[in-house]
Amino acid sequence: MSAALPCAKLLPTGAITANDVEATKAQSLAHLKMLESMREDIFSRHGDFFEQPIPPNKQP
Known part of the structure; x- marks a missing residue:
């Protein structure tokens, strides 16, 4: 942490x-x-996977 925050x-x-x-x-x-x-760069390239529906074979 001290390397990122020297203060x-x-x-x-x-x-x-x-x-x-x-x-x-x-x-x-x-x-x-x-x-x-x-985070915004990742979501713009891969989509917001938190809002995608769960596939039927992966549902609990």
């Missing part, structure tokens, strides 16, 4: 401490924006 530190408990709260917030938001862009 933050990942603790052994999994919690994150921020040395510079504003910079960490900005980096976190930029990372989320990048992930959302990747």
Whole structure:
């Protein structure tokens, strides 16, 4: 985590401490924006598989 967020530190408990709260917030938001862009790219190429009907042979 520290490589992606140099202003933050990942603790052994999994919690994150921020040395510079504003910079960490900005980096976190930029990372989320990048992930959302990747998600939109995947869905545009492969369709939103969450909204496709379940085939009859795969239904519970």
